[in-house]
Amino acid sequence: MEQKYVMAAIDAALKAGKEILSIYEDPASDFEIERKADNSPLTIADRKAHEAIVAILDGTPFPVLSEEGKHLDYEVRRTWDTLWIVDPLDGTKEFIKRNGEFTVNIALVQNCVPVMGVIYVPVRKELYFAVEGVGAYKCSGIVSLEDDGVSLEQLIKESERMPLEDARDHFIVVASRSHLSPETEEYIADLKKKHGSVELISSGSSIKICLVAEGKADVYPRFAPTMEWDTAAGHAIARAAGMEVYQAGKNEPLRYNKEDLLNPWFIVEPKREH
Numbered sequence: 001m002e003q004k005y006v007m008a009a010i011d012a013a014l015k016a017g018k019e020i021l022s023i024y025e026d027p028a029s030d031f032e033i034e035r036k037a038d039n040s041p042l043t044i045a046d047r048k049a050h051e052a053i054v055a056i057l058d059g060t061p062f063p064v065l066s067e068e069g070k071h072l073d074y075e076v077r078r079t080w081d082t083l084w085i086v087d088p089l090d091g092t093k094e095f096i097k098r099n100g101e102f103t104v105n106i107a108l109v110q111n112c113v114p115v116m117g118v119i120y121v122p123v124r125k126e127l128y129f130a131v132e133g134v135g136a137y138k139c140s141g142i143v144s145l146e147d148d149g150v151s152l153e154q155l156i157k158e159s160e161r162m163p164l165e166d167a168r169d170h171f172i173v174v175a176s177r178s179h180l181s182p183e184t185e186e187y188i189a190d191l192k193k194k195h196g197s198v199e200l201i202s203s204g205s206s207i208k209i210c211l212v213a214e215g216k217a218d219v220y221p222r223f224a225p226t227m228e229w230d231t232a233a234g235h236a237i238a239r240a241a242g243m244e245v246y247q248a249g250k251n252e253p254l255r256y257n258k259e260d261l262l263n264p265w266f267i268v269e270p271k272r273e274h
Contacts, residue, residue: 003152005060005108006131007145009084009118010155012056013104014144016049016088017122020104023048024095024123031096041092042068049088049104057084062108065257067229074259082110085256087229091205100124101204107232112255117236119206128162128210129155130240136162136213162241163215171195174208174217176224183223183265191219209234212268213241220268223248228261234268244271 023029023045032044050068057064065071066086077083084106089095091102100123108116115132125143130136131152137159173188180202192198201217209231211217235245235254245254248265251272 006152008056009106010129011145012053013106013118013120015052016104017120019048019052020045020089021122046089053086053088077257085109085229085232094204101207103205105206105233107236109256112257114232114236117233119233128237130237136237136240138162162213166215170197170199172199172217174201174211174220181224184221187221206234209238209268213238213243223265226263228256231263232256238268242271
């Protein structure tokens with residue numbers, strides 16, 4: 001993995017974060033909320049973040065599959081062995097609610113597997129990034145790569161390697177703030193039988209996958225619809241932290257750049273022994 005692509009993705013995520021915050025923090029701002037075909041919300045921040053990311057990633061040799069961009073036919077996409085999968089603003093509902101739990105997600109996918117991921121949480125100024133074979137990291141208090149000469153090595157030195165040390169004596173499950181399905185509730189009830197004390201943390205967007213990668217939660221079950229751009233970056237981070245995103249009920253991980261961009265249900269947890 002060439003360092004310049006990792007740094008391009010990080011730069012793109014931070015610049016998108018800046019665009020999002022300029023709208024989020026402006027008291028006079030109208031989010032210009034529209035409804036997409038599936039009735040999910042779209043704001044001016046989604047569009048501006050998309051433009052900021054594409055302006056950078058278009059300078060790489062790899063095509064971009066973004067939630068807010070054109071989705072080319074599978075006949076074209078199937079020829080892409082390497083591509084970017086991007087969600088410029090994951091957690092638009094959280095953005096509209098102004099609870100800060102939204103992210104910028106950028107992943108590099110090779111042969112259906114996410115090998116590099118960047119997730120930025122603009123309100124918290126937290127950057128998660130991971131490269132296959134290098135590791136998964138969390139960098140706090142970052143808003144931009146002001147010094148163009150900053151290297152990946154320097155950034156890693158300023159970051160914490162994940163999973164972080166977390167001494168606790170009970171089991172933690174993280175679940176969606178907006179989508180707690182009956183199947184998820186049943187899964188949590190089973191965990192309670194197994195572990196006794198189970199704490200439930202709610203969170204929005206791809207932060208949920210990051211919480212498992214960090215070691216702050218043990219498992220994240222998602223038995224509700226998601227799209228590839230919701231999970232690709234988090235999946236890369238989870239993999240590099242020794243976790244996996246398994247298809248529910250299978251030993252198989254999620255795959256990317258499929259004909260149907262909808263994910264099956266999944267569970268994020270530590271890598272299983274085969």
